[in-house]
Amino acid sequence: MIMTTGTPSSLVEVDCPVCGSNSSRLLFHVKDWVLETTEAMFGVRKCRVCGCGYVSPRPPATEMKAYYGDDYYWSFEGSRQPLSWPEVINNRKEQLFGKYAVVQNVRPGRLLDVGAQKGEFMWYMRERGWHVEGVELDHSVPNPGSMPITYGDVLTLPFSEGTYDLVTAWAVLEHFYEPARLVERVASLLKPGGRFAGVVTNLNSVQARLFKADDFPRHLTLFTSTSLRLLAERCGLEMCATWTDQRIFGGALNGAALYLLKRAGGYSEDEARREWKDWRDPLAFYAKWRGRRSVLVLNVSRLDRALTWVPEVVLDRLGLGFNLCFVMRKP
Numbered sequence: 001m002i003m004t005t006g007t008p009s010s011l012v013e014v015d016c017p018v019c020g021s022n023s024s025r026l027l028f029h030v031k032d033w034v035l036e037t038t039e040a041m042f043g044v045r046k047c048r049v050c051g052c053g054y055v056s057p058r059p060p061a062t063e064m065k066a067y068y069g070d071d072y073y074w075s076f077e078g079s080r081q082p083l084s085w086p087e088v089i090n091n092r093k094e095q096l097f098g099k100y101a102v103v104q105n106v107r108p109g110r111l112l113d114v115g116a117q118k119g120e121f122m123w124y125m126r127e128r129g130w131h132v133e134g135v136e137l138d139h140s141v142p143n144p145g146s147m148p149i150t151y152g153d154v155l156t157l158p159f160s161e162g163t164y165d166l167v168t169a170w171a172v173l174e175h176f177y178e179p180a181r182l183v184e185r186v187a188s189l190l191k192p193g194g195r196f197a198g199v200v201t202n203l204n205s206v207q208a209r210l211f212k213a214d215d216f217p218r219h220l221t222l223f224t225s226t227s228l229r230l231l232a233e234r235c236g237l238e239m240c241a242t243w244t245d246q247r248i249f250g251g252a253l254n255g256a257a258l259y260l261l262k263r264a265g266g267y268s269e270d271e272a273r274r275e276w277k278d279w280r281d282p283l284a285f286y287a288k289w290r291g292r293r294s295v296l297v298l299n300v301s302r303l304d305r306a307l308t309w310v311p312e313v314v315l316d317r318l319g320l321g322f323n324l325c326f327v328m329r330k331p
Contacts, residue, residue, distance in 0.1 A: 010059070010060065010063070011040065011042070011057035011058060011059060011060075012056075012057055012058060012059075012060050013056050013057050014054065014056045014057075014058060016047035016049065016050060016052055016054060017052070017054050017177075017178060017179055017180070017220070017221050018047065018050050018052040018179070018180070018221070018223075018227045018230060018231050018234075019047060019049050019050040019052070019227075019230060021047050021048065021049040021050070023047070023048040023049060024045040024046060024047050024048055024054075024056075025045065025046055025048065026043055026044070026045055027044045027045060027046050027053065027209070028043075028044055028212065029041045029042065029043055029044070030042050030043075030044055030055075030212055030214075030216040030217075031216065031270065031273075032067065032216060032217060033216070033270075033273040033274050033276070033277040034215050034216075034218075034277045034279070035067070035068075035069045036274070037066065037067045037069060038067070042055050042056075042057060042058060042216055042217045043055065043056055043057055044056075044212075044216075044222065046203070047227070050226065050227045050230050051203070051224045051226050051227050052203070052221065052222070052223060052224065052227035053203040053208075053221070053222030053223075053224075054220060054221050054222065055216060055217055055219070055220050055221075058217055058220060059217060061177045064177065064218075065138075067217055067218055068138070068218065083144075084144065085144040085145045088118060088120060088144060088145070089120060089123065089145075092120045094247065094250070095247075095248055095249065095250075096120060096121060096124045097247070098245060098247035098248035098249075098250075099121055099124070099168075099170055099199075099248055100124060100125070100128070101245075101247070102197050102198075102199070102245075102248075102325050102327065103166060103168065103195070103197050103327070106165065106166050106195050106197075107165070108128065108129040108130045108165075109130065109131070109164075109165030109166065110130075110131045110133075110163060110164050110165050110166070111125055111130045111131065111132045111133065111164065111165065111166045111167075111168065112133050112134070112135065112159065112164045112166075112167045112168075112189060113125075113132065113133070113134040113135070113167075113168050113169075113170075114134075114135055114154050114167060114168065114169040114172055114182070114186070115135075115136065115137070115169055115170065115171070115172035115175070116134030116135060116136045116147070116149050117136060117141055118141060118142055118143060118144060118145065118147075119134055119143055119145050119147030119149055120145075121168065121170065122134045122147045122148070122149070123145050123147060130166075132147070132148065133148055133149075133150070133159075134147060134148065134149040134150070135149065135150050135151075135152070135154045135157060135159075136149050136150075136151055137151070137152065137153060137154075138151070139151045139152075154182070154185060155181055155182065155185050159189055160189075161188045161189055162188070162189070162190070162191055162192075163189065163191065164189050164190050164191060164194055165190075165191055165194050165195070166194060166195050166196075166197065167186045167189055167190060167194070167195075167196050167197075168196075168197050168198055169182070169186070169196070169197075169198035170198050170199055170248070171198075171199055171200070171201075171249065172198065173198060173200050173221070173223070174200050174201055174214070174219045174220060174221050174222065174223065175218055175219065175220065176220070176221070177220060179221050179231065180231060180234065180235055183196070183231055183232065183235040183237065183328075184235045184236070186235075186237075187235050187236045187237050187330055190330040191330070192330055192331065193329065193330065194329070194330045195240070195327055195328065195329055195330075196237060196326075196327070196328040196329075196330070197325075197326065197327045197328070198325075198326060199245075199248050199249070199323050199324060199325050199326070200221075200223045200228065200324050200326070201213070201214050201219060201222055201223070201322060201323065201324065202222075202223065202224065202225075202244055202320070202321060202322055202323065202324035203222040203223060203224050204224050204225075204319075204320060205244070205252075205315065205320050205321055205322045205324075206253070206311075206315065206320065206322075207252040207253055207321075207322035208222060208322060211252075211253075211256060211259065212273070213252050213322060223324060224324075225242040225319065225324065228242060228324065228326055229242070232326075232328045236330070236331075237328040237329060237330055237331075238328060238329045238330075238331055239326065239327075239328055239329075240327040240328060240329050241325075241326070241327050242319075242324060242325065242326045243316075243319065243324075243325050244315065244316045244319055244320065244321030244322070244323055244324055244325065245316055245321065245323055245325050246312045246313075246315075246316060246321050246322065246323055248323050248325070249322075249323050250312075250323075252312075252322040252323070253308045253311060253312050253315075253322070254304060254305055254308045255276050255285065255286070255301075255304060256304065256308065257300060257303070257304045257307075257308075258276075258285065258286065258297065258300050258301055258304050259272050259273075259276055261297075261300055262275070262285075262289075262297075265289070286298070286301040287301065
C-alpha cells in the first residue's frame with residue numbers, strides 16, 4: 001500500500017555516516033520497491049574517502065518509522081498472516097544455522113541480540129547454552145516464543161556496561177541513521193575480549209551494484225569490508241574478520257536472469273523491480289508475464305533457481321557476495 005510520505009521536498013542530504021566526508025559520487029537512484037511506502041526517489045552515493053555507500057537524499061530521522069509498514073516483520077516469513085512459533089523456527093532454520101556458524105567459536109556466556117525481532121536467534125543460542133537477552137526497537141513486533149526481549153532504543157536503554165560476552169546485530173547496522181552510535185554503544189556493553197558479530201549488505205557485490213538488492217530506504221548505509229573496518233577502529237573495536245556468506249539470508253541473486261529477461265522484453269526498471277520485490281505475490285515475478293501465467297517465465301525461473309547457487313558460491317569465495325559477515329573484538 002503506497003503512502004504519501006517521503007515527498008522529495010521532505011528528504012535530506014547527509015554526509016558519509018562512517019567517516020563524515022562530504023565528498024561523494026552518485027551511484028544510482030532507487031525507490032521503495034519492497035513495501036511501497038512512497039513514490040519518492042532516493043539517491044545512493046559512494047564516499048570518495050572510505051568507500052562506504054549511503055542513501056542521500058533520505059527521509060529525516062524523525063520520519064523513518066513511517067517507512068516500516070505494519071506487515072514488515074512478517075514479510076521475512078513470506079506470510080501476510082502471523083505464524084506459530086514452530087512455523088517461524090522452521091522457516092528460519094537454515095538462516096539460524098548460518099548465523100550460528102559466524103559465532104560458533106565464541107564460548108557460551110552472556111548474549112545481547114540487537115534487533116532481535118521475534119527472538120528466533122535468541123532461542124537458537126539458548127538451546128546451545130547461552131544466557132540470552134534481546135532488544136527490539138519496535139514494540140509492535142510479535143514475540144510468539146515469549147523470549148526475554150526489552151523494547152526500546154538500545155542507545156538509551158539502561159543495559160549494564162562491560163557485561164556481555166557477545167553482542168549480535170543481524171542485518172541491523174545498515175538500518176541505523178548513525179551507525180557509529182550503535183557500534184560505540186556495543187563497545188561499551190562488551191566485556192574486554194568480548195565479540196560483536198553480525199551481517200550487513202555489501203556494496204561491493206553484484207547484487208548491490210547491478211541489481212540494487214538492498215531494502216531501500218530502510219537500508220541507509222551500504223558497507224564494504226574497508227569501511228566496516230574503519231568504523232570498528234573509530235569506535236574502539238578491533239576487526240577480527242570479514243567475509244561474505246549467502247547462507248544467512250541467501251537467494252539475493254535468485255531472479256537475476258528473469259529480471260534481465262523481463263527488462264529485455266520491455267519491462268521498465270520500475271515494473272521489473274516492483275514484481276521482483278513483491279513478497280506478497282511472488283508468482284507475479286516468478287511465474288507470470290504482466291499478470292498472465294507464462295510457461296517461458298516459469299521455465300526460466302526454475303533454471304534460475306537451479307543455477308544461481310553456483311555464482312553465489314564463487315562470489316563468496318571472492319569476497320563479493322551480498323551478505324557481508326563481520327566479527328569485531330573489544331581489546
